[in-house]
Amino acid sequence: MYVIEVPAYGGPEVLRLTEHADPAAEAGLVRVRLGATTVNQADVKIRSGAAAGRLGTLVPPFVLGFDLAGTLIDDAPGLPAGTVVAGFLPWFELGTGRGTYAEIVVADPSWLAPVPAGVDLVDAASVPLSAQTAQQAVDLLRLPAGATVFITGAGGVVGRFAIQHAAARGLEVIALAGPGEQDELRALGARHTVARGAPSDVTAALRRLLPDGVDGVFDTALLGDPLLPGVRKGGSFVSASQPRVPAPERGIRVSAVHGAPDGIQLGEILDRLATGRLTTRVAGVLPLDKAAEAHRQTEAGSLAGRLVLTI
Structure with a gap:
C-alpha cells in the first residue's frame, strides 16, 4: 500500500510517498481501506519536530494522520466488512507511528461509527477528531441548560463544532x-x-455583557489565565491544551480536554450531520500525494475549515 511518510523532521518538503506492506489482520482490531483523511495542526507540529517531546522513544520515519473515513475490510461486532465507517486514531497514545496518511489502517472497532447514507467520505473525514474533542469539552464544562459559555477561537474548526454542541x-x-x-x-x-x-x-x-461573569469557558484559542476574571465564582474553565490550563481561583473548576475516540458518540454526531442538525466545513480537498501542499496551506493558517486528503 502507499503511505505518506515523514522520514525526518523538517518542512512540508520532507513528506514522501512510499510503499509499505499491507497490514495483516490483528485479533480484536479491524482494517479499514481509507477514502479520506485530514490534515490537522497536530500533524504539522509532529512533522516539524515541535511535538517531538510528546513522542517518547518514537522517532521518524513514521506515518502521520488522525481522522479516517473508508470501508471496513474485516468484520466487527455490529459492523460487517464492507461498512463505510469514520473515526480517528489516538496517534500519540498508540505510539506506533502508523497514522491515516495511508491506503489501509488498523483500528479498534470501538473507535469507529458507520457513516450514514447521504454523508460523503470527505465530510465524514472532517468530523471525528474535531467534533468529538468539542463535544467532550462541552461535557467537561458540566453546565446546565440555560448557563452561559464563552468559546474562544470560535471561528476555528473545533470552535465551530463547540458552538453547535453547546447550543444543542x-x-x-x-x-x-x-x-x-x-x-x-x-x-x-x-x-x-x-x-x-x-x-x-x-x-x-x-x-x-455579564457583570457577574460567564458560567463557563472553552478556550480553544489558548488565551489562558487572562480570561479567568471573566468567569463567575464557582464557574468552569476548559482549555484545549493542558499546558495552558490556568491555576484555579474563586472555586473555578479548571481542566483540559484531550479528544478520545468513541464510536458511540461519533455515531450520534454523524447522525446529526446527516440530518442537518450539525454542519462541517471543508477548506479544500487534495489527493494523498499532495500532502506536502496541504501541510503548507495548513501551516500558513487562515483556512476556513479542514483540509481533506483523498486516497
Whole structure:
C-alpha cells in the first residue's frame, strides 16, 4: 500500500510517498481501506519536530494522520466488512507511528461509527477528531441548560463544532469572533459575539455583557489565565491544551480536554450531520500525494475549515 511518510523532521518538503506492506489482520482490531483523511495542526507540529517531546522513544520515519473515513475490510461486532465507517486514531497514545496518511489502517472497532447514507467520505473525514474533542469539552464544562459559555477561537474548526454542541444542549453561547465572523457564528448558535483583541479587552467586554461573569469557558484559542476574571465564582474553565490550563481561583473548576475516540458518540454526531442538525466545513480537498501542499496551506493558517486528503 502507499503511505505518506515523514522520514525526518523538517518542512512540508520532507513528506514522501512510499510503499509499505499491507497490514495483516490483528485479533480484536479491524482494517479499514481509507477514502479520506485530514490534515490537522497536530500533524504539522509532529512533522516539524515541535511535538517531538510528546513522542517518547518514537522517532521518524513514521506515518502521520488522525481522522479516517473508508470501508471496513474485516468484520466487527455490529459492523460487517464492507461498512463505510469514520473515526480517528489516538496517534500519540498508540505510539506506533502508523497514522491515516495511508491506503489501509488498523483500528479498534470501538473507535469507529458507520457513516450514514447521504454523508460523503470527505465530510465524514472532517468530523471525528474535531467534533468529538468539542463535544467532550462541552461535557467537561458540566453546565446546565440555560448557563452561559464563552468559546474562544470560535471561528476555528473545533470552535465551530463547540458552538453547535453547546447550543444543542441549551447553553447560551458567547463566541469570540474575528472580523466578518459574527453573522456566521450566530447562525451556528452563538447568542452573542465578542470581538477578538487583547485578552484584557476580551475579558472587559465579557464583564460588560455579564457583570457577574460567564458560567463557563472553552478556550480553544489558548488565551489562558487572562480570561479567568471573566468567569463567575464557582464557574468552569476548559482549555484545549493542558499546558495552558490556568491555576484555579474563586472555586473555578479548571481542566483540559484531550479528544478520545468513541464510536458511540461519533455515531450520534454523524447522525446529526446527516440530518442537518450539525454542519462541517471543508477548506479544500487534495489527493494523498499532495500532502506536502496541504501541510503548507495548513501551516500558513487562515483556512476556513479542514483540509481533506483523498486516497
